[in-house]
Amino acid sequence: MTSTRKSIAIDMDGVIADTITNFIAWYEKDFGIRIGKEAFHGKPEMEGLPDNAVRKYVYSPGFFRSIPVMEGAKEAVLKLAEKYDIYIVSAAMEFPQSLIEKYEWLHEHFPFISWKNIIFCGDKGIIGTDYMIDDHVRNLDVCKGKTLMFTAGHNAGIESHTRVNNWNEVLELFDKEVGE
Amino acid sequence: MTSTRKSIAIDMDGVIADTITNFIAWYEKDFGIRIGKEAFHGKPEMEGLPDNAVRKYVYSPGFFRSIPVMEGAKEAVLKLAEKYDIYIVSAAMEFPQSLIEKYEWLHEHFPFISWKNIIFCGDKGIIGTDYMIDDHVRNLDVCKGKTLMFTAGHNAGIESHTRVNNWNEVLELFDKEVGE
Structure with missing residues (x-):
């Protein structure tokens, strides 16, 4: 970076x-x-x-292409983008037909994210960011930075990463990071 | 990783x-x-x-989709894959119509590369590998690992990265890295 x-x-x-x-x-x-x-x-x-x-x-x-935006996500990502470099990182490579759909989805719902900051990959272990927000433990486990686990049915009961239940909790957590 | x-x-x-x-x-x-x-x-x-x-x-x-494989690339990448984790990293996001074409191209010409090891991105500064082989100085300049600049017309005269003129030179260079 x-x-x-x-x-x-x-x-x-x-x-x-x-x-x-x-x-x-x-x-x-x-x-x-x-x-x-x-x-x-x-x-x-x-x-x-x-x-x-x-x-x-x-x-x-x-x-x-037809997935709705997660509640609060757009507003929260816009707010985080004021202070952080935001990269949208999706393990899209498993479903190659999704590549262009995910690109168009981002273009529609998150038009403020530049194409320079979009990454479609497989294994996220190659991603070198300071933070990662993800719902899958397999992605968070290989992250070298700080990890936030976004609550999902499949990660119920897992406590190996900092849990966030919604985008308000993400913003609260980053508010506490200021000055670190 | x-x-x-x-x-x-x-x-x-x-x-x-x-x-x-x-x-x-x-x-x-x-x-x-x-x-x-x-x-x-x-x-x-x-x-x-x-x-x-x-x-x-x-x-x-x-x-x-119709680009020919670079001379010696397939054999060299196969050889490097014996000792290194290989990630194919393309700044494909600038040309979104290329996403599926590049995926299919890799599937045809480099079938031994898993989808888990393919990354389509914009800015390569997010990539955290130990080495990067690229022809574009803008990508090599933001790499935190060792950089190899693959010779291309547009990088003529640039000496800020280790130059390799072909895939044989890449293999020779990695042969020297053994034991480091």
Whole structure:
């Protein structure tokens, strides 16, 4: 990083994108049954819906493009961008059809994020930021900086990273970091 | 990085992909004139062809998918992968239509590179590898590891990074690194 400002890597799915809400919406559209968010609690995300539907949707054209923004994410990222270099880092490479959808999604919902600050990768161990906000322990575990674990059903009960339950808690935490 | 092996970030265009050869081929197809590689010497890549053709091609569907592999690149990367963690790192985000083309290109020509080791980004300052092989000084300048500058017309005369003229020279250099 050439900047003297500190940097934050922010994940997309489950962090700035409310992916679970879209899984539920697509399942209701397909099967006419509205599953509650609690169905995703305490298990791998892939097992959150019956009929292997999660695995089907993550490979379906249009799924990633249609995800709603996580509550409070846009305002919070805008505020963090005043003091930190923000990088949006998504492990999109697992689902190559999502690459352009994720790019267009960011362009629509987070137009203030430059293309220079977007990273689509596989293993996040290569990312060298000062902070990482992610819902997946596998990403946080390989981060060399400070880690914030954004609450998701699949990380219930895990205490190896600093937990944040919503974007207000992220902002509160960074308020405390000032002057460190 | 969780591995104890050292890591190398390897660029695509101008390093494992012979992008200049494709610029020349596409220009000949369009205008019937075969430009020599020397036209790209000592100037920004965008100015290498008349008619603003380079800028047109980098936004053209199919351009990145049809680039030939750089001479010796496949064999050399395979050899380096025996001892190092290889990450293919491309500043593809500037040309979003190239994202899926670059993914498919890698899948065809470098099938031994896992999706976990592919990174498409903008600013490479976020990449935390031990080595970086790239033709662009703007990428090498923000790398925190050791840098190798792959010779290209646009980096002629620049001596701020260790120059390598071809993939044989890259292998020779890494042979010398053994035991460091």
